[in-house]
Amino acid sequence: MxxxxxxxxxxxxxxxxxxxxxxxxxxxxxxxxxxxxxxxxxxxxxxxxxxxxxxxxxxxxxxxxxxxxxxxxxxxxxxxxxxxxxxxxxxxxxxxxxxxxxxxxxxxxxxGFAWIVALAQELDVxxxxxxxxxxxxxxxxxxxIRSRIFSYFTKLSYPIRVGTHYNSAFSLKLILDFARHRRDVELEDLVVSASRRYYLNDTDYPAHYEPGGDEFLSAALTEALLMSDVLGPDAFPGWFAEYLPAPGDIRCLMTPADVSDHSDPKIAHLNGLNLSRAWCMKRVARRLPKEAPASAVLEAAAQRHIEAGLPNVVSGEYAGEHWLATFAMLALEPVH
Incomplete structure (x- = not known):
């Protein structure tokens, strides 16, 4: 799609x-x-x-x-x-x-820090x-905001792994894109150092606990997406094999979330979860070897999540319409 x-x-x-x-x-x-x-x-x-x-x-x-x-x-x-x-x-x-x-x-x-620098990057291109x-x-x-990013991530001792706005990995991903676009070596080093400190030793991530009832991000998949950028094509597949050894066996991660009330501002977050998962899955899949079983599993799951999330972007419910299109854009963009 x-x-x-x-x-x-x-x-x-x-x-x-x-x-x-x-x-x-x-x-x-x-x-x-x-x-x-x-x-x-x-x-x-x-x-x-x-x-x-x-x-x-x-x-x-x-x-x-x-x-x-x-x-x-x-x-x-x-x-x-x-x-x-x-x-x-x-x-x-x-x-x-x-x-x-x-x-x-x-x-x-x-x-908000991460989206400010993402907006600056978009205006620049x-x-x-x-x-x-x-x-x-x-x-x-x-x-x-750049100054505040330094202040925050130099003193944040532990990553925040929730599936909402405070998630560390999501913001680090957007900030890393901005730093590399601007060739801001100091900022890139901060993000890479923090990401490796927080996530490099993660193994057997407990993704079977997802999703939480008001989450619009997958803590498991957002971290994987960030680390694919941090580690690069040589080191990432090995890290991912230890991090999510068998993603196809994690049914709740591969199955779109059920949204019981699209008008509820918190429950409607789950529409965003379906779309943000697809964004992560498509990109992580492309950064794994083509022959890796996880690649095909993630590609297929991404399609299911897009089909579940996309119809709810333009719904007439302001609880979703004020923000969901951003994540639909991320989910549908081609992966290069």
Whole structure:
């Protein structure tokens, strides 16, 4: 199942609507005093829509990605107008200042951190005449987040393995992509060192405990995807053989999650799990030898997960529509 321009247009329609949709809004906000009682847009003039801050960030990432990959996308002008409206120097300075206010050290850490640098990377490769202007406007925020990534991962003694926003491996994967794109050797070394410290000695991962009831990431598969990038084609297959010796025997990992209520903001996370699993499975499979039994098992499971997750991206339920298209994009993109 491959991504088409029609699918990309359907995906793009969701953040185009949601990024200006201020309410309902789930805010994570430290109040230092009555002056901090503000509306979402007053606090975040760029990332106020899509129900929460991090979903707004990767909503912009999705729009940039769709517009870059599909020049014939019918929403090109609308996407340009949205970026022009929000990605100004003044707006981004306010977003940056929010992080620098006392008491907000852990705000959006690490998931939002990872999506900020992923967005910066996407703007950098997008051959849009204004993309470099938008990228320059957000550069102070990108620099602030880069500094916070160093502070966090140098003091995080143990990885966080949950299947939600605090998962360490998912964020490290996106940050590593950004570091290698920018040829930021210092940042790449940080990620590689942290990843090896956290995960190199993992064996017989207890993936049979997945999924948790509100997870949108597979801790097992996200870690495997990260380590495929960290270790490279020579060392990764050997590591994976010890990490998940027989993925085909882990039925719950290879079977799409059942979603009982697509309108529930937490239970609907499982739609994202199906899509993010497919993203990981496709890429891990391609980084194993073709003759490895696990490769075919993962490819087949990825297809089942896409078939389960894709129909729920455009569903009429805001609990999913404000964010799921990002993970559908990852699941459907071809693997190079």
């Amino acid at each position: 491959q991504l088409t321009v029609d699918q990309a247009a359907a995906f793009a329609a969701l953040p185009l609507r949601s990024l200006r949709h201020e309410y309902p809004n789930h805010i994570m906000h430290v109040l230092n005093g009555p002056q901090d009682v503000l509306s979402p847009r007053a606090m975040h003039p760029v990332f106020y829509g899509c129900y929460d801050w991090h979903s707004a960030v990767h909503g912009y990432w999705l729009l940039a990605r769709c517009a870059r990959l599909y020049p014939s996308l019918p929403q090109q002008d609308a996407i340009t107008a949205l970026f022009d409206e929000h990605f100004t120097v003044e707006n981004m300075q306010q977003e940056c200042a929010y992080f620098q206010t006392p008491g907000r050290t852990s705000f959006e850490r690490p998931y 997008w051959q849009h005449p204004k993309a470099k202007t938008w990228l320059a406007a957000m550069e102070p925020l990108t620099v602030e």
